[in-house]
Amino acid sequence: MKRVELIDVSKSYDGKTNIIKEINVSIEPGEFFVLVGPSGCGKSTILRMIAGLEHVTSGNLLIGEIYANQLPPSERELSMVFQNYALYPHLTVEQNIMFGLHTRKISKAEQQKRCTEAAEMLGLSLYLRRRPRELSGGQRQRVALARAIVTQSSICLMDEPLSNLDAKLRAKMRSEIRQLQRKLGITMIYVTHDQVEAMTMADRMMILNEGIVQQIGRPLEIYNDPANTFVSSFIGSPPMNLIEGDIGKQLFHINEQLLNEDVIIGVRPEHIQPVQEGQIGFNVEVANVEILGTETLLTFGIGDSEQWIARWNGQWDINVGEYLPVYIDEKNIYFFRKKDGERIKVGSASMPVEEVLG
Numbered sequence: 001m002k003r004v005e006l007i008d009v010s011k012s013y014d015g016k017t018n019i020i021k022e023i024n025v026s027i028e029p030g031e032f033f034v035l036v037g038p039s040g041c042g043k044s045t046i047l048r049m050i051a052g053l054e055h056v057t058s059g060n061l062l063i064g065e066i067y068a069n070q071l072p073p074s075e076r077e078l079s080m081v082f083q084n085y086a087l088y089p090h091l092t093v094e095q096n097i098m099f100g101l102h103t104r105k106i107s108k109a110e111q112q113k114r115c116t117e118a119a120e121m122l123g124l125s126l127y128l129r130r131r132p133r134e135l136s137g138g139q140r141q142r143v144a145l146a147r148a149i150v151t152q153s154s155i156c157l158m159d160e161p162l163s164n165l166d167a168k169l170r171a172k173m174r175s176e177i178r179q180l181q182r183k184l185g186i187t188m189i190y191v192t193h194d195q196v197e198a199m200t201m202a203d204r205m206m207i208l209n210e211g212i213v214q215q216i217g218r219p220l221e222i223y224n225d226p227a228n229t230f231v232s233s234f235i236g237s238p239p240m241n242l243i244e245g246d247i248g249k250q251l252f253h254i255n256e257q258l259l260n261e262d263v264i265i266g267v268r269p270e271h272i273q274p275v276q277e278g279q280i281g282f283n284v285e286v287a288n289v290e291i292l293g294t295e296t297l298l299t300f301g302i303g304d305s306e307q308w309i310a311r312w313n314g315q316w317d318i319n320v321g322e323y324l325p326v327y328i329d330e331k332n333i334y335f336f337r338k339k340d341g342e343r344i345k346v347g348s349a350s351m352p353v354e355e356v357l358g
Contacts, residue, residue: 001029001187002064002077002154004050009059011045011211020045020211022059027189029154032181034190036198037208038234043191046208047157050189051080063155074103078155079148083163085140087132094119094128097146104151111150118146121180138169145177149184156181158190162197174201195235199223207231229341232266232334238297240266241308244338263344266334269297272310272326281327289318298324 004027011020020042027033035043048054049061052073061068063076087096094115101111119125122142132140141161148156161177162170178201181188192198198205199219207214207222207230215227219235226232232240245265275281284300287307296316302308310326318324335344 001185003027003029003062004155004187004189005060005062006046006050007060007062009046009049009061010057011042011049011054012057015057018057018211020049020057023213025206025213025216027187029187030185032178032188032190032201032203034192034198034202034205035208036192036195036202036205037214039193040210041208042211043193043208044159047080047159047189047191050076051078051157052076076155077153078157079151079153080157081144081148081159081161083160085132085144085164087140087143089132091131092128093124093130093132093135093143096132096143097124097128097150099147101150114150114152115146118149121149121183122146122176137165138173141165141173142176145180149180153186155187155189158188160191160193162192163194170197177201196237199235207234209234225343226334227343229264229266229336232336232343236268238269238309238311240268240334241272241302242266242336243303243306243308262338264336264338264341266336267308267328267332269309269311271332272308272328274312275325275327279327281325283323283325286318286320286322286324289316289320291315300324300326 006023006025009020009023010018012018023046035046037043045054049056050063052068052071056069063071063078068076088099091099097115097118098111101114106114115128116125119128122145124139124142124146127135127139132143135143144161158177162173165173174197177190190197190201202219204216204218205222206216209230215222215231217225222231223235226235226240229242233242243265245263284302286298286300288297288299290297290299293315294313296312296314296318298310298312298316298318299307300310336342337344
């Protein structure tokens with residue numbers, strides 16, 4: 001197992017504008033590390049720099065303590081699984097899995113042994129004589145995984161490998177990939193735009209936006225303690241509810257340091273709950289109801305034009321247009337600076353929640 005370290009790594013194509021801006025992160029040996037963010041944020045570019053498919057404009061890339069900026073891809077001792085599987089249509093599954101092993105000067109007997117073991121591990125033993133066109137999407141993805149496994153590289157890079165699969169198969173493959181990584185003990189660096197994949201698979205994850213690191217940490221740490229409004233709205237399904245709140249205009253005082261400062265108020269959907277006995281809540285008008293079996297999502301108006309979502313456990317028979325009393329505990333309110341979106345950590349608000357939200 002090897003560590004991968006990026007120190008002040010930046011990427012520019014024109015020599016002027018950095019599309020990746022001073023990335024600093026250390027990916028530990030045996031860690032499942034996820035790069036997550038919206039399309040175009042730079043996550044695949046970072047992966048390709050680690051693989052040696054893109055040049056590092058500035059900064060240092062270390063792989064296993066070795067300076068790797070100028071190291072050819074073939075000497076980085078890593079494998080990569082691409083979004084489109086990159087299988088050769090004219091080769092069989094067996095030939096696709098073993099493709100490239102001959103360049104590593106591995107004997108034919110060892111190549112066959114590795115192929116057999118990988119096929120058994122991924123349930124491909126019955127398909128070794130088939131060609132990619134005869135396989136389902138999930139089976140093709142397993143072939144791509146098997147090809148990465150047989151190299152026995154200590155680092156495996158994955159670039160949105162599940163994006164071409166349907167929702168049910170994605171969930172199954174998420175579990176299979178995670179179990180496989182644990183079994184092999186390899187360092188895995190995984191790129192996705194899907195925050196659900198990131199939350200369910202990562203030991204740690206790095207959230208990117210426009211080439212800038214927004215936050216690095218364990219999934220639940222990031223969910224419970226988002227660094228800014230981008231992270232709070234990107235991580236979570238449904239995302240955090242946000243609304244602008246001018247402290248002075250709304251007569252809402254948090255503490256002395258924030259007097260006269262504009263803020264954004266955030267509340268997770270699960271923290272908006274039905275009023276219980278002894279609680280003082282406020283009424284909302286239901287605009288939409290989604291009953292998902294194990295939970296119910298309620299959309300309601302807040303402020304002048306915003307809509308928020310509440311998530312309640314179970315199945316609730318509620319009609320659109322109905323008024324409901326809801327409650328938010330003040331400890332579950334998040335505050336962010338309006339000018340830059342950065343998180344403000346403060347104590348409880350000094351005014352009742354119903355006054356804060358209007």
